[in-house]
Amino acid sequence: MAVFAELIVTLTxxxxxxxxxxxxxxxxxxxxxxxxxxxxxxxxxxxxxxxxLMDPDEKALEEMGxxxxxVRPGMGDEY
Numbered sequence: 001m002a003v004f005a006e007l008i009v010t011l012t013x014x015x016x017x018x019x020x021x022x023x024x025x026x027x028x029x030x031x032x033x034x035x036x037x038x039x040x041x042x043x044x045x046x047x048x049x050x051x052x053l054m055d056p057d058e059k060a061l062e063e064m065g066x067x068x069x070x071v072r073p074g075m076g077d078e079y
Contacts, residue, residue, distance in 0.1 A: 033039060047053060056064075
């Protein structure tokens with residue numbers, strides 16, 4: 001019985017050590033990103049140049065056509 005308890009305690013300590021190491025690495029990465037100014041800008045969700053979205057270029061139109069062709073076989077006879 002003592003061997004089983006020792007095994008459980010050992011596994012628990014290994015798991016908790018792994019979780020702490022993972023947490024420390026996440027905190028270090030987040031601090032590094034903050035120091036580099038990654039989170040400095042406020043995100044508004046608005047386009048930087050919304051007028052440019054009104055006139056799509058040829059490549060964008062081709063990609064949209066390709067996407068529509070990929071979706072069309074799954075649509076059945078609805079369209």
